[in-house]
Amino acid sequence: MAPWLSQAQxxxxxxxxxxxxxxxxxxxxxxxxxxxxxxxxxxxxVTRYHSPEEVALYFQKHPEGMLCIREDHWKQLADALPPxxxxxxxxxxxxxxxxxxxxxxxxxxxxxxxLPDQKTHIK
Numbered sequence: 001m002a003p004w005l006s007q008a009q010x011x012x013x014x015x016x017x018x019x020x021x022x023x024x025x026x027x028x029x030x031x032x033x034x035x036x037x038x039x040x041x042x043x044x045x046v047t048r049y050h051s052p053e054e055v056a057l058y059f060q061k062h063p064e065g066m067l068c069i070r071e072d073h074w075k076q077l078a079d080a081l082p083p084x085x086x087x088x089x090x091x092x093x094x095x096x097x098x099x100x101x102x103x104x105x106x107x108x109x110x111x112x113x114x115l116p117d118q119k120t121h122i123k
Contacts, residue, residue, distance in 0.1 A: 027066065068103075
């Protein structure tokens with residue numbers, strides 16, 4: 001495959017955003033979507049899920065995790081997704097009709113910045 005052609009695929013663009021916006025340790029998963037070259041471009045393992053229950057458990061275990069889903073599957077997952085979910089990227093599918101979204105749960109930077117307790121407040 002020509003290099004320019006592979007860069008036109010959604011998996012290349014989504015993986016590039018995942019690498020920029022998350023560390024290599026940030027878990028990456030998909031829901032009812034998979035491109036065989038996504039793990040290669042993302043430079044990490046990609047877990048595949050097929051039910052809303054699996055997605056809910058994924059975000060419970062990995063609140064900072066990233067998830068790729070087809071945009072038309074958003075509504076069927078609504079109850080399983082955390083309320084603080086962010087859309088990091090939207091990419092048209094290569095020769096297909098639906099967009100793919102790259103989502104992320106809690107921002108790892110915000111999550112790690114704990115609020116000070118009463119003892120640490122400066123008066």
